[in-house]
Amino acid sequence: MTMLSRDELKDIITGFVPEAEFPEGTQLPEVVIPAAKLTELMEKLKSDSKTSFNYLISHTAVDFSTHFTLVYHLESVEKRHLLVVKVKLEDRENASVDSLAAIFPTCNYFEREVFDLFGIRYNNHPNLKRLFLEDDYGYPLRKDFRDEVNMIER
Amino acid sequence: MTEEIIKDVIVGENEDYIINMGPQHPSTHGVLRLEVCLKGETVKYLIPHIGYIHRGIEKMCEANTYQQIIHLTDRMDYLSAHMNNEAVCMIVEEAMQVEVPERVKYIRTILDELNRLASHQLWWCAFGMDLGALTTFFYGLRDREMILDIFEESFGSRLLHSYNTPGGLMWDVHPNFQNRIKEFIKYFRKKLPEYNQLLTGNVIFQERAKGIGLMSKETAIAYGVTGPSGRGSGFACDVRKIAPYGAYDKVQFNEILRTEGDVFARYEVRMDEMVESLSILEQLVDNIPAGDFTAKMKPIIKLPAGEYFKRVETARGELAVYVVSDGNKNPYRMKFRTPNFSNLFVMNEIASGYKIADLIAISGSLDLVIPDIDR
Numbered sequence: 001m002t003m004l005s006r007d008e009l010k011d012i013i014t015g016f017v018p019e020a021e022f023p024e025g026t027q028l029p030e031v032v033i034p035a036a037k038l039t040e041l042m043e044k045l046k047s048d049s050k051t052s053f054n055y056l057i058s059h060t061a062v063d064f065s066t067h068f069t070l071v072y073h074l075e076s077v078e079k080r081h082l083l084v085v086k087v088k089l090e091d092r093e094n095a096s097v098d099s100l101a102a103i104f105p106t107c108n109y110f111e112r113e114v115f116d117l118f119g120i121r122y123n124n125h126p127n128l129k130r131l132f133l134e135d136d137y138g139y140p141l142r143k144d145f146r147d148e149v150n151m152i153e154r
Numbered sequence: 155m156t157e158e159i160i161k162d163v164i165v166g167e168n169e170d171y172i173i174n175m176g177p178q179h180p181s182t183h184g185v186l187r188l189e190v191c192l193k194g195e196t197v198k199y200l201i202p203h204i205g206y207i208h209r210g211i212e213k214m215c216e217a218n219t220y221q222q223i224i225h226l227t228d229r230m231d232y233l234s235a236h237m238n239n240e241a242v243c244m245i246v247e248e249a250m251q252v253e254v255p256e257r258v259k260y261i262r263t264i265l266d267e268l269n270r271l272a273s274h275q276l277w278w279c280a281f282g283m284d285l286g287a288l289t290t291f292f293y294g295l296r297d298r299e300m301i302l303d304i305f306e307e308s309f310g311s312r313l314l315h316s317y318n319t320p321g322g323l324m325w326d327v328h329p330n331f332q333n334r335i336k337e338f339i340k341y342f343r344k345k346l347p348e349y350n351q352l353l354t355g356n357v358i359f360q361e362r363a364k365g366i367g368l369m370s371k372e373t374a375i376a377y378g379v380t381g382p383s384g385r386g387s388g389f390a391c392d393v394r395k396i397a398p399y400g401a402y403d404k405v406q407f408n409e410i411l412r413t414e415g416d417v418f419a420r421y422e423v424r425m426d427e428m429v430e431s432l433s434i435l436e437q438l439v440d441n442i443p444a445g446d447f448t449a450k451m452k453p454i455i456k457l458p459a460g461e462y463f464k465r466v467e468t469a470r471g472e473l474a475v476y477v478v479s480d481g482n483k484n485p486y487r488m489k490f491r492t493p494n495f496s497n498l499f500v501m502n503e504i505a506s507g508y509k510i511a512d513l514i515a516i517s518g519s520l521d522l523v524i525p526d527i528d529r
Binding site: 108 | 205208210375391461462472474476478486491499528
């Protein structure tokens, strides 16, 4: 029932996904994995009794102009450790990744929000529709989004 | 002729009957549309449609400085304005490694609890009214007025105070601050039993609240339902206990948990939380240390490049702020994980199979604030 330290988490996750990278000097323990391994890692993180990350706090994306980074904040309700899982999507035009809605039901809606605001598509999503905006609106949280009428450029 | 009509009725019976609740509906407390599929009077499933008041706060944050962002966060969950402000302030202070004076921490914690009380009082008013008890509205608003008067005296505004700034507070509290809080505690301790007499013990109310909208602990965790709604299902999610901030590590209080998971359990959690808030206020109000009301901050705040994450407990659950900074005076990306967003989407899970009148009770017990969902 104790919290796992950064190094212990690192060892366990390397066991799950050998390609995982662990950036140093971050506020929370962090792991960067290839997009193809996302579902596999999340399933193991949730079901493994040592990690038991069963609560997805939030999911969002960041547009770094050259690529998207998907960010998942996880917490274990029993053990209270936190983990940030990151996935880089290099292809900005046809960005897509596997949906985690089957593992974390709450992710369903976070994914719809990210799809709405970034235009990232989720494979096998139960209901991938825009959440806030109209269908023909652009993707406003992308850095190259322009709205001549409503935005003032400084 | 009669045969044809009867045939028509039978044909219609197997079809889904879809009715839109909202966007303008008194029980949704905002512009939320629920697409409810009914079978007779029973809810088969429901689909929430949101975005009617989407203002793009996250996009606006990217063009504003951290001091300006504080004013935007008020407008998310307007009933927990102080906690929203505090979340942004704390993330800036943590990133800049500014040590906030003890006085600020105490005052912030007191304001958190006052805000929580005011929010729970308003929820109690509205929840009673949703279920047809109009008197609760007058009782609750009368007592909430005392808290709003304290806010008005110290910050000049009643609802959206924006009183926090990175590093501390805008200005010091009014000299009357402590006395008025003590007056309020004394007053509200007398009034709270009235609340219980009026609504909690009411048989009609209990019949409508017990055993309705059952949510298991697993569902609460899976859907990320936090705050009193999650704690009504036994999900220990109080950020004040998990990761204490402000002066919460200096006070004694209990995390209220219920395991029933129905509407009544969520109601009881909030009622008990009001008592806990009063007790936290009592412990803090006489011990506010003397000192500065703000730490020294540069006029232009630039967070060191990196990523920051901070959570606070608002009146409705866990607010998490995630900031990506590239070293400029504006954040590169700012994400608000708001409690109501997650709390809303569990509704299909917990309202299916109940009557449409129960749906009002269920949505009331989740205590949704719509601008917090849309952002």
